Amino acid sequence: MILMNVSALETPAVLIDLDIMLSNIAQMQRHCDALGKAFRPHIKTHKIPEIAHMQLEAGAVGIACQKVSEAEVFADAGVEDIQIPYNIVGERKLDRLMGVNRVCRLTVSADDPAVIDGLEAAARRHNARLRVMVDLGTDIQRTGAPPERVVELARRIRDSQRLDFAGLLVYPSTVSNRPRIQAALTMLHDAGFAVDSVSGGGIGGAAQAADVPEVTELRVGTYIFNDVNTLNAGLCGIEDCAMRVRMTVVSRPDADRVILDGGSKTIAADRTDDGHGLIVEYPEARIYKLSEEHAHCDFSACSARPSIGDIVHVIPVHTCVVTNLHDRIYGVRGDYVEEIWEVAARGMVY
Amino acid sequence: MILMNVSALETPAVLIDLDIMLSNIAQMQRHCDALGKAFRPHIKTHKIPEIAHMQLEAGAVGIACQKVSEAEVFADAGVEDIQIPYNIVGERKLDRLMGVNRVCRLTVSADDPAVIDGLEAAARRHNARLRVMVDLGTDIQRTGAPPERVVELARRIRDSQRLDFAGLLVYPSTVSNRPRIQAALTMLHDAGFAVDSVSGGGIGGAAQAADVPEVTELRVGTYIFNDVNTLNAGLCGIEDCAMRVRMTVVSRPDADRVILDGGSKTIAADRTDDGHGLIVEYPEARIYKLSEEHAHCDFSACSARPSIGDIVHVIPVHTCVVTNLHDRIYGVRGDYVEEIWEVAARGMVY
Numbered sequence: 001m002i003l004m005n006v007s008a009l010e011t012p013a014v015l016i017d018l019d020i021m022l023s024n025i026a027q028m029q030r031h032c033d034a035l036g037k038a039f040r041p042h043i044k045t046h047k048i049p050e051i052a053h054m055q056l057e058a059g060a061v062g063i064a065c066q067k068v069s070e071a072e073v074f075a076d077a078g079v080e081d082i083q084i085p086y087n088i089v090g091e092r093k094l095d096r097l098m099g100v101n102r103v104c105r106l107t108v109s110a111d112d113p114a115v116i117d118g119l120e121a122a123a124r125r126h127n128a129r130l131r132v133m134v135d136l137g138t139d140i141q142r143t144g145a146p147p148e149r150v151v152e153l154a155r156r157i158r159d160s161q162r163l164d165f166a167g168l169l170v171y172p173s174t175v176s177n178r179p180r181i182q183a184a185l186t187m188l189h190d191a192g193f194a195v196d197s198v199s200g201g202g203i204g205g206a207a208q209a210a211d212v213p214e215v216t217e218l219r220v221g222t223y224i225f226n227d228v229n230t231l232n233a234g235l236c237g238i239e240d241c242a243m244r245v246r247m248t249v250v251s252r253p254d255a256d257r258v259i260l261d262g263g264s265k266t267i268a269a270d271r272t273d274d275g276h277g278l279i280v281e282y283p284e285a286r287i288y289k290l291s292e293e294h295a296h297c298d299f300s301a302c303s304a305r306p307s308i309g310d311i312v313h314v315i316p317v318h319t320c321v322v323t324n325l326h327d328r329i330y331g332v333r334g335d336y337v338e339e340i341w342e343v344a345a346r347g348m349v350y
Numbered sequence: 351m352i353l354m355n356v357s358a359l360e361t362p363a364v365l366i367d368l369d370i371m372l373s374n375i376a377q378m379q380r381h382c383d384a385l386g387k388a389f390r391p392h393i394k395t396h397k398i399p400e401i402a403h404m405q406l407e408a409g410a411v412g413i414a415c416q417k418v419s420e421a422e423v424f425a426d427a428g429v430e431d432i433q434i435p436y437n438i439v440g441e442r443k444l445d446r447l448m449g450v451n452r453v454c455r456l457t458v459s460a461d462d463p464a465v466i467d468g469l470e471a472a473a474r475r476h477n478a479r480l481r482v483m484v485d486l487g488t489d490i491q492r493t494g495a496p497p498e499r500v501v502e503l504a505r506r507i508r509d510s511q512r513l514d515f516a517g518l519l520v521y522p523s524t525v526s527n528r529p530r531i532q533a534a535l536t537m538l539h540d541a542g543f544a545v546d547s548v549s550g551g552g553i554g555g556a557a558q559a560a561d562v563p564e565v566t567e568l569r570v571g572t573y574i575f576n577d578v579n580t581l582n583a584g585l586c587g588i589e590d591c592a593m594r595v596r597m598t599v600v601s602r603p604d605a606d607r608v609i610l611d612g613g614s615k616t617i618a619a620d621r622t623d624d625g626h627g628l629i630v631e632y633p634e635a636r637i638y639k640l641s642e643e644h645a646h647c648d649f650s651a652c653s654a655r656p657s658i659g660d661i662v663h664v665i666p667v668h669t670c671v672v673t674n675l676h677d678r679i680y681g682v683r684g685d686y687v688e689e690i691w692e693v694a695a696r697g698m699v700y
Binding site: 008010011012013044066067069086087089090092093111112114115118137141142143144145248249250251252253257259261262264265266268269270291292293294296307308309320321324325326327347349350 | 358360361362363394416417419436437438439440442443461462464465468487491492493494495598599600601602603607609611612614615616618619620641642643644646657658659670671674675676677697699700
């Protein structure tokens with residue numbers, strides 16, 4: 001439904017092209033369907049329950065989110081299958097986790113016996129059962145156990161009175177991590193474990209998924225909006241970038257310098273070698289610096305220059321952190337706003 | 351009043367040491383008083399009306415904020431003198447600006463005739479007068495006119511039927527920019543302008559204020575909390591850093607790697623050569639990478655290692671962008687929470 005012309009929005013404002021977003025949703029689901037893998041979108045990119053329901057309607061098996069407070073928002077909004085690929089630590093937080101576990105099919109992960117013990121104690125306090133995956137470490141060196149510790153962790157889950165072993169978790173499930181996945185699976189199979197789910201992820205992992213047949217499920221977030229990072233990685237074209245941040249030119253201090261009214265509070269401080277984002281109307285321009293409320297742009301390579309008051313649209317470097325800065329984002333078709341979404345899980349860090 | 355023990359807070363949580371904050375407020379006010387300069391705190395660092403009132407109570411003449419939507423929040427909360435050192439552009443936004451202008455002593459800035467024309471038209475629509483400073487460009491190359499254009503802009507303000515020339519605005523007012531300030535003032539005086547206010551700013555500008563006597567007013571934000579940036583610049587000690595982000599150790603994947611439960615969604619992606627912040631309990635540790643929800647830390651230089659579940663406190667690199675990520679921050683004394691502040695102007699980018 002047309003709500004208003006986009007010109008009625010103050011700038012800066014985060015716009016989502018609805019047709020591009022719907023196309024991205026359908027395309028990733030088709031990609032996973034064709035590979036015979038379950039698809040579990042990571043909601044970190046949008047943080048909006050309405051959009052999660054569109055992804056589920058398209059065929060996703062459930063969602064992934066990163067924190068208990070995010071899971072609460074999506075469980076409250078009726079999402080029935082939630083995975084939190086995170087070590088949940090701390091008694092209060094575990095009690096809240098068990099509240100979510102009561103109302104949906106919840107799965108968490110663990111990379112250490114201490115984490116598993118906390119999960120078991122929480123399940124016991126709440127007289128419930130909880131599904132736990134073993135988090136396998138990868139070449140990004142974040143969390144995750146090495147392959148040789150995976151069997152010990154799986155056993156600790158299985159031997160507990162309250163936990164169910166729910167498979168192997170890996171991020172990102174790129175080809176570079178396939179040897180680790182294979183090693184862990186071999187050891188699990190040799191120890192007598194059935195591994196129903198190998199949940200992989202990352203937009204790179206999704207692109208390489210045909211070459212990592214061990215993975216049964218893909219978690220991907222960024223694909224729904226895309227950004228300069230996915231563009232530079234060759235994973236999409238500009239026509240697949242659904243998020244564009246509408247900004248106004250507020251200063252033209254010299255011949256080549258143009259200042260926009262959005263800075264690191266609007267599009268976050270992320271950058272690439274080319275700067276802090278792509279100006280759609282002036283692809284040769286370079287956002288070379290961000291203050292909190294200003295984008296500093298060099299237009300020396302452009303044949304034309306905008307005037308004070310002109311509107312431009314910026315494709316950000318990293319879309320997920322942009323969503324997290326805004327209370328509302330807008331779904332648009334052409335010049336019209338058709339959706340006003342509250343970013344319901346914005347700022348949910350705990 | 352003691353509300354609860356800090357251990358009742360989920361992590362990550364942003365804590366403000368109340369005694370350090372109050373000491374920072376008093377110290378900057380004394381510094382400005384001793385120099386005979388007006389002090390106008392920039393609220394971008396806290397975005398909280400209650401804290402602005404503490405700064406006003408201590409002697410500040412008013413506040414500065416960067417956007418109209420921020421000014422609305424502080425005007426609603428009873429702040430009576432607000433400066434927006436920003437080119438306000440666009441008819442809708444200007445109409446909202448005039449609403450704020452109706453209820454408090456408002457001052458804005460301009461660096462271009464087109465901006466001044468927009469301000470005049472808005473003042474005319476609202477049958478009001480508006481105070482406008484001329485924004486002088488500096489060596490940070492953001493907005494601002496060169497000295498030789500300042501008289502033309504001051505004249506355009508004075509000659510309008512609706513605007514009042516309110517002085518010269520400069521950021522940052524460091525010694526490096528003093529020649530520009532002097533050149534602009536000489537030209538203004540020669541053209542017959544009385545310049546009642548020269549509003550400077552920046553924490554560096556405040557530190558060098560004794561050597562820039564032309565500046566009559568200082569705008570500073572970060573001093574109230576301080577951070578690794580001000581620490582590294584030699585402008586404060588660790589004992590002056592009021593903001594500490596309480597985090598939990600959630601993973602210990604190998605001997606030297608420690609993962610905390612706050613990432614770029616919690617402390618923003620800003621970094622220095624030393625990493626993404628200082629861990630108070632382990633100053634030799636290095637936060638070498640942030641994911642959205644994880645801090646990746648190298649503890650190889652530390653003699654001790656924390657366990658999963660341990661609590662640590664991180665002084666962030668840039669405090670202002672941290673506040674902007676959180677709906678609530680907490681004022682603490684020792685182990686007790688005494689204030690729960692809503693970050694009322696969080697996310698106000700327009």
